[in-house]
Amino acid sequence: MASHELSSLDEIENSYEGFLFDAYGVLLDGSGLIPAAAQVWHDLRKRGKSCWILTNGSSRTPEQATEAYRAMGLDVTLDEVITSGSLLPRYFEEQGLRGQLTCVLGTSATHELVRKAGGIPCGALEHHDYAVVIIANQTEYPLLETLDAVLTHVCLRVEAGRPCYLILTNPDLIYPKSGQSYGFTAGSLALLLEAGLKLRLGQDAPIFAKLGKPFAPIFAEAERRAGHKKLLMIGDQLETDILGAKNYGIDALLVGTGLTRLGHGLEFNPEPRYILRHWRV
Template identity: 40%
Template structure:
């Protein structure tokens, strides 16, 4: 079977990449199991499916595993039922938290919550929302109060179009973790990462797919490739999206195979 990254492998921004639709059709024709595994946490699988269909990619919701969906897995994110949570991200991100049973609190005043969920950078009111999240973190940790820190999408950036990238949720969490390391260096506090390269999302993907050793196709070394290799899977670096433009032998992480593009 195959695990397929979405952005940078199947599509770039809002267009399907060459060879993506043909690959999915070939896998279906051959009866080969496949699953899209994405760090996206801003839109629900059913919303993503409609967006994929709009660019010619037939991917039903049940073939999509997002990092946001892992919020509802107590074995990965802990039990969020009844937990007040501040969620960085758009409406879809808040829906993921609500589906996990969390009580999503609004960004206002001296907001208090037992969990801080960094899901996505979309709809972020900069810097106000991040300032409120930071203030919540400082108040609770200074008081010795518990605060669950969850990061859905560990990616630092994502491809918008050729030659253009943008920061994502992982970069926001990295800023907050920099404050934590400086203010409480002895505590070893950090975000629990749900998406790639976390082992958890690969384990869930394998169970969903019913395969013990599927092959991962991705464009990001630090998340797709390193995560798959760490989970004991083979990994194909696809040379689109954010794939590094350097010789394979000099890459900091060595993929099992390298493919210039899905159209190659």
């Protein structure tokens, strides 16, 4: 079924009981809030619609992210912010990882998220015998030296017959920065490590458990908070926002304010239910 192009979200607002907004590329960009998108968010909430921010960003705690959005001018509560990093406590509990020494590739806030999950955070260059590796962000650590150290550590641990758990909170590969520039994100680093581990370890190579979009855990958390699946995912990336929503069984709208180019005549795979080229209020 071909995507239906909308002129505004008003055309389908009454078809859904809740709306999931991606952050970067949808509500904001490198310059701050996208004004028209923020107005749509505010208008939906005024009309009694449930809205959540569903983001793979895990460089901040949910509290820090909420405060940052509010400082930009977005009226949002803590319960309306679902970050992939906030899924760590549930994952650590389910996998029995509480109390485990955990190598963190991320920010100081990521270390705090690991502590809240019950892990003991450390850095890759501190020579600890960690059993868990989390890639959450691409900043606040020496990139190449850290990746080399993690690759070596995981290989040695697996070759010694000892398990090593790999977790990726942010599966995004790239993201739109301000203007016409782009940057690599945590998902690209995880792909690089998995490729290196497979070359050395073959079938014994561990792979990353992925918590953010397009994978199910973050959508399951959105369903848990909403209490239903009558939701519309609003995103700018085909391989995370749109694919994740479709795989989880909810509709998706692709907006043209972020990463995916919406030129005329383009075909999309996966195909969103709706397309909105520009925010209109």
